[in-house]
Amino acid sequence: MKPGLILINPWIYDFAAFDLWSKPLGLLYIAGTLREFGFRIHLIDCLDVHHPGMESDRSIPLPRRQLFGTGKFWRKEVPKPHCLKQIPRPFSRYGISKELFVHELKRIKNPSAILVTSLMTYWYLGVKEVISLAREIHPEVPVLLGGVYANLCREHALEFSGADQVVGETGLTATHSVLAALRQYGIEGETESLESDRLPYPAFDMLHGIDYVCLLTSTGCPYRCRYCASHFLNSNFLTRDPHHVLEEILYWVNRFEVRDFAFYDDALLVGFDNHLAVILEELVRLDLKLRFHTPNALHLREITPEVARLLYLSGFRTIRLGLETSDMNQHDEIDHKVSAGEFENAVHDLHEAGFTKREIGAYILMGLPAQSVDSVRKTIEFVGRLGVTPYLAEYSPIPHTPMWEMALEHSDYELALEPLFHNNSLLPCWDKAQRARVPEIKKRVQAFRMNRA
Ligand code: SF4
Structure with a gap:
């Protein structure tokens, strides 16, 4: 057996x-x-x-x-x-x-x-x-x-x-x-190698019902944001053959009638022309009425009018942008992934392509060590005024990231001893006075979400 x-x-x-x-x-x-x-x-x-x-x-x-x-x-x-x-x-x-x-x-x-x-x-x-x-x-x-x-x-x-x-x-x-x-442990399968050198698809068919399928077209990320563990977990940026990804999407559509797909890539748009564009152009041609979602943020500087157009036509319905902060000096310190004007340009291209405010959201980091509450507040205003829905992403200190030592210095919690203290709900790198202003921040986000700002 x-x-x-x-x-x-x-x-x-x-x-x-x-x-x-x-x-x-x-x-x-x-x-x-x-x-x-x-x-x-x-x-x-x-x-x-x-x-x-x-x-x-x-x-x-x-x-x-x-x-x-x-x-x-x-x-x-x-x-x-x-x-x-x-x-x-x-x-x-x-x-x-x-x-x-x-x-x-x-x-x-x-x-x-x-x-x-x-x-x-x-x-x-x-x-x-x-x-x-x-x-x-x-x-x-x-x-x-x-x-x-x-x-x-x-x-x-x-x-x-x-x-x-x-x-x-x-x-x-x-x-x-x-x-x-x-x-x-002396445990071996019935075969020692696979017939194809392609990785089998993830076993979504073993779940009780498939509401959606998660796709990975690449692993790793060429950026090195100081708060992120992507580089530690996947040190090389590797992409799959886009034709194989397309076949995988069609497999889930034809065999299991899946309509919603979420991309798990850390850098979905990097190398767009030879990678994601190949998949999306074919999806536009097939017109399968699928819906795509990007819960992991997209890189702003990779968005051009052509990228936005293909995303829209192929069925992307949830766009999340990795803005983090509107303070460009802070970007120089924490990630170098956004320059002045890039957010505005990306949002303009997405709107022109047909995306609505509801479909475009921007992640805003909150709770970084040495980050002020006012800088978070300013970012919310900046995002909301441009017709984008703000989403707060509370900072979780992560071991092996470049920001980890700074997090240890700024936290009242014993982060190095107890992983429960990494919980982003605690805002462990902010002090009591900063945490006391979180309801005010959340209220502002809510106002933009409800169009009451
Ligand atoms: S761009 Fe995103 S995935 Fe890449 S290192 Fe920065 S936070 Fe991590």
Whole structure:
């Protein structure tokens, strides 16, 4: 019989969480690839909003779903961890019930290994809990942990997660590291190589219902923003063959009638002419009435009238721009990715192409070390006045980024000891007086969203 593997996407424990095209894409790639290598894959997605086992559970309210496949998760309020007791907000576990998770684990007999993924560093409580439960039910089975938290906080993960091993690679090639780690335990699939040198598609078909598919046409980013871990996690900027990406989109459309696609690229528009343009021109020709979304921001300086035109005609409906701040002196210090006039030009081109205010949003970083509240406020005004919807992106300090040392200096929290303090909801690099002005900032954002500014 084929060796069985349990793949787990853990719960989120946080003050807030929302399904903004959030899927464990890395884990789904690994699932799709290991299936081709001849493993039996059992996927447990703790964030599955369509799990049939939740239908009869009345203890958790039904999550409200919204436009384009986004929406709320299942949510159950839980006690706060001791170190967050002073935060006056409810804390919740997002995802399926614990009983259902245990039931799922028990259904799988004699797995050879358990693979767990991780995302935000401050979500490790969910990781730790699924590993602990998996160990109770399958005590002799090795547990491998991968993903973002595991790579950014490797020592912490080795000490506290309960996993046997941390797999030290992310991105499209992480499956090689997983296969190598499995071999150390004598676990092999039915075949040692794949027929094609193309990576199999991520296993969205193993989910209960596909609201949308997440696409990765490239990994890494040529920029080096001081607050971002992209370079640490994927040191090279690599692109896939655009024809293969197009085939993948058509596969999901024709086999599963998927209409919404979210791009997970960090640098989707870089090298546009020979990459994304090839895909979009064909999509315009096919006119499939698809909708595309860019929850990871687009680079402003890559947007030209032609880029905007193709984005619009091919069906992009959610455009997010990585502005971060309108203060160009601050850009010189933190990222060098925006110069004076580039935001205005990009917005002009997008409007000319046909995008509305509702469809164009700009991310504004809030809570950076040494950033003033007034500079955030000015950026909101700047964005709103140009007919773009402002979106606040609260800064989370991330280990291994160039800004990490500065974050440590500016925070009252023990960031280096406790990843829960990286939580962006805490605004851990702002002081009490700055945090006290957040409601005023949020009110201003809301006014622009509601057209009341
Ligand atoms: S441009 Fe975006 S993805 Fe690239 S380094 Fe900067 S923040 Fe990260």
